Amino acid sequence: DAKTTQPPSMDCAEGRAANLPCNHSTISGNEYVYWYRQIHSQGPQYIIHGLKNNETNEMASLIITEDRKSSTLILPHATLRDTAVYYCIVRGVYNFNKFYFGSGTKLNVKP
Amino acid sequence: EPEVTQTPSHQVTQMGQEVILRCVPISNHLYFYWYRQILGQKVEFLVSFYNNEISEKSEIFDDQFSVERPDGSNFTLKIRSTKLEDSAMYFCASGGTGSRSTEAFFGQGTRLTVV
Numbered sequence: 001d002a003k004t005t006q007p008p009s010m011d012c013a014e015g016r017a018a019n020l021p022c023n024h025s026t027i028s029g030n031e032y033v034y035w036y037r038q039i040h041s042q043g044p045q046y047i048i049h050g051l052k053n054n055e056t057n058e059m060a061s062l063i064i065t066e067d068r069k070s071s072t073l074i075l076p077h078a079t080l081r082d083t084a085v086y087y088c089i090v091r092g093v094y095n096f097n098k099f100y101f102g103s104g105t106k107l108n109v110k111p
Numbered sequence: 112e113p114e115v116t117q118t119p120s121h122q123v124t125q126m127g128q129e130v131i132l133r134c135v136p137i138s139n140h141l142y143f144y145w146y147r148q149i150l151g152q153k154v155e156f157l158v159s160f161y162n163n164e165i166s167e168k169s170e171i172f173d174d175q176f177s178v179e180r181p182d183g184s185n186f187t188l189k190i191r192s193t194k195l196e197d198s199a200m201y202f203c204a205s206g207g208t209g210s211r212s213t214e215a216f217f218g219q220g221t222r223l224t225v226v
Contacts, residue, residue, distance in 0.1 A: 102153070
């Protein structure tokens with residue numbers, strides 16, 4: 001699975017959009033981009049995933065660049081409860097084995 | 112909404128003792144996983160399990176560890192002789208209902224403390 005690069009931390013004001021970037025320049029055509037988050041020491045929580053089209057669900061939007069080398073997770077109206085470590089993970093479409101959790105981005109939502 | 116449940120939430124054990132951590136995956140999922148997270152460190156993959164056998168394991172998953180799906184619903188992680196360095200949060204996850212990769216859902220974890 002391709003490696004990902006994320007900034008170690010970001011700040012966001014409560015109520016504003018949080019845009020979390022991820023670089024995955026070595027991604028191959030049959031690899032998905034997944035986003036998870038971990039709030040404090042709770043279990044990682046699935047947020048969203050996509051292959052090449054932009055995706056939106058009740059939690060977030062995922063924007064994948066046309067060349068698929070980077071993506072952005074958007075939390076449209078961040079709340080204090082969105083403070084967490086956010087992980088961008090690339091995994092093959094037919095790979096059911098591990099999700100590799102790197103260091104992620106610590107998002108601090110401030111009042 | 113279906114969820115992965117883990118028991119116990121916290122287990123304290125003496126060094127050298129055996130522990131069994133239990134998980135009930137989401138019912139129609141086919142793939143099962145164990146991860147661990149030592150305090151302040153990354154979430155680390157231990158093992159994945161499919162069709163009643165291990166499909167992948169990490170270097171951490173040595174002979175002291177084993178997994179089992181004894182009754183078609185529970186998924187267990189056994190540590191035969193615990194060491195102090197096994198103290199961590201252990202997360203179970205399940206995912207995959209068909210032929211294409213899908214998201215995995217994690218339980219809330221078991222905090223294992225070895226004393």
